[in-house]
Amino acid sequence: MIRRAGDLIDAFQPADGDPPSTLGAFFRWALAGSFPILLIAGVISAAAGTLEVMSAILLGYVIDTAIGSDPESFFTANWGLVLLVLGFFVIARPLFFGLSSMANSVVVLPNLNPLVLTRLHRWTLGQAVTFFDNDFAGRIAQKQMQTARALTDVAGEVINVLFFAIASLVASAVLLTTINGWMALALCLWLFLYLLMIRWFMPRIRLRSKARANARAMVTGQIVDTITNVKTVKLFAHDAHEETAATEAVRSFRERALDYGVISAAFRFCLMAVAGMVPVLLIGGTLWFWSNGAASAGDIAAAGAISIRIAQMTGWVSHVLMMIYANIGEVEDGMRTLTPRRTLVDRADAKAISEIEPTIEFKDVSFAYGRQNGGVERIDLKVNAGEKLGIVGASGAGKSTLVSLLLRLYDTEMGRVLVGGHDVREVTQESLRRQIGMVTQETAMFNRAARDNILYGNPGASDADIEAAARRAEAHEFILELQDHKGRTGYDAHLGERGVKLSGGQRQRIALARAFLKDAPILVLDEATSALDSEVEASIQSALDQVMEGKTVLAIAHRLSTIARMDRIVVLDDGRIVEEGAHEELLDAGGLYARFWHRQSGGFIGVREAAE
Incomplete structure (x- = not known):
């Protein structure tokens, strides 16, 4: 049953329209279709937060009842209260916290990341080739992964923490009014000071996080670009040059990470100072009212439990808020790269x-x-x-x-x-x-099985069709002799990135087999x-003649x-x-x-x- 709950959000539902370039609209586009479930998860989290305050209420009530009762007859005279407390702590509280955990870890987080990532990837694939020509492949991939993860973390933390915290604070204020209205007012004044601090720090954290994310993506792009062209690096003996370029990118990332670390440390210091005011205000205030006969011992216990919980929760919530704003900065950074309008699109009536x-x-x-x-x-x-x-x-x-x-x-x-x-x-x-089928000089090969590379010409083809195409391209014999580093052989052997494990002639034969399988009317x-050298060209000329047979051909050479x-x-x-x-x-x-x-x-x- 718990596993089936993971299907409540369709993790692969396409998004409607283009991704917006403003933050709020982008969140709505990325998470569209999941909001009803997210709201339910938020309500469950809020209910769990309210139960935390009810724990303090029950604690105070039990203490006041115990003080006013005969110790020898306490359990017999108050058996209903005992059952209520047992039911609350053994059944109700674990149930709601378990539901909240399930909603977040089973329903929300496993689905939002693939939902956002597939939408971003689908949008990016529709960009014109100039979009990819103007950027690092590794950087684009990093931005997709970064944005999906950051957006998922924001949604998860808002549900898991903010709904919980807001419900706890509201319930705490209501409880304090039962002790004394001035106590509720003191909590509200503290909360106002706390929010002022948040308002000052969070935009700065957001900006520095955005800069850190961009610097991190540049490191990834630089390293992937070097590794992708590692043969050229070796041939020109430019290891030191590439190392210097990578070091400069890493140095820039370190500077941005230090900027983020400084603001983070300052925030944590101010946070602990503000959080320390809560027990002083609530416990001290309740003691003062108790000394004047306006509060009971149970009120002191309840106020103490609430104040300690709020002080602890303040650190937790503030840390999460810092992470949320940091993630928002990363989302904004990803948006800047991934959401430009497509420059080459199908007409509406195409x-x-x-x-x-x-x-x-x-x-x-x-x-x-x-x-x-x-x-x-x-x-x-x-x-x-x-x-x-x-x-x-x-x-x-x-x-x-x-x-x-x-x-x-x-x-x-x-x-x-x-x-x-x-x-x-x-x-x-x-x-x-x-x-249109196409065979190029720079034959595109995926680091996948030989079968998958040929199958790219027609994903619905059978194994028999694949082998027939390979035979016509004179590729079948050498494919059978392939073996990769994991021991996979023949059509199951992986070809390495861009087909580096094959010779030029072998790559061309695979490309011809793919063209045979596609069987497009224009080639x-x-x-x-x-x-290819002249000897290899002559050896595949018959395959070229076959693939051109009966087709309209455009040949550049x-x-x-x-x-x-x-x-x-x-x-x-x-x-x-x-x-x-x-x-x-x-x-x-x-x-x-x-x-x-x-x-x-x-x-x-x-x-x-x-x-x-």
Whole structure:
């Protein structure tokens, strides 16, 4: 039954709309759908706090009853009171505290973290590629984890502590009015002083926590960036350089942590001074009223129990408030990174496409990445269904820009891109990219099983489909020989981060197997063989021929032997189409393509200066 209570909050419910950039609205967005359960958990916590004050009331009543009773007949004359006290301390109090603990540790905390984290991750995945280009991968991941944890901690502590504390203070004030109204007033005056102290310290704690969180994320980003590129670090013998960069990031984090520590220590000192005033006010005041016959011995005991409890709770609550404000600072820091509006979104009326005629058309397309030059300019190009088009040009000529616009990784600054007759801005990005398979020079591999990497092309494929795709890509034999450091073999072997455990040719075969499995009607080969030597390229050429069969192909290559057999070749220079035709036609024309062909060494196009 307790385990089933953990399902009261749907931990994976999507959020409605975009994450707001203001704190209160962001909390509502992140926790939407859980508020009824959170309120119930808060009420249970408040009930437990009220029972703490009732303990003091019962203590005072028992003492007054004992003083006014005959010791020999106390239990027989007051058996109802004895049963009430037993029932309260043995049944009611444990029950409410147990329910409060269950609500927090079973219902709230295990669900809020995944609820917030999945919402943030879902939002972040929808960002344009420029969002990821402009930041550290490790920093973005750190911000997601940090924000989800901090927000969860805030919600949990508000329920577990603040509801409990407020209920305890209200009930204490009510109890003190039964002793003397002046005692309740003294408690209220103390509470006012306490809140003034909180108001002064908490914003400062919040700001310093935000700065500390940002510095911590920068440390993570720096270290992850170094580890991700550790081979480059080793090749250039820059261990000392990277160590210095990491040390500087850690030094900045240390300074921010010291700033936070100073304000934290000052807060704790002031807190203990203010908390020490509670027993003096309440016990001293009750003793004064008792000396004037206005209070009983039981009142003294009750006031003493309450004052000690409030003094202890003050330290507890203040520490929690400090943590809440620190976590709010971390949430604000995470919001700044994670909540920018998406720069490339589907239109409200965008439609999903499927089973299209695999044609591609660029109509008067220009795009320069927001700059004055670069990219492509006034491109008019049509690729018919089933046609294999090669795109040639020196580095920076605009080849990869065309592919990025086709996949709608960017929106054109002028003109239109059509796939199957549909403007790519009028269809959903997901359905568009399902129509296009891609094999790139920088083959993306996950540190997962070989099976999972191939399965990425079609998550619903069977093991038989995966093996068939691997065979067609001539990858099956070497996959069977794989073994990772944990002893997993074959298709279960993990490939290492970015596939570092494979050779370039093996990674390309895995990528081709993925493309076979996706079986999209349009195939893009973006420098798919330029990272391979000629022998390896020749060994996978048959696999390339197979994956291109029956598809509309856009092939980019510096190595002209890869595209010489294309139906048509387009030559780009400075973002414009300067030549177009079949391989032999372009050679006969004696233009830029012919110069590329005659000047390449080992099958590669030279740099622009050499070509000119």
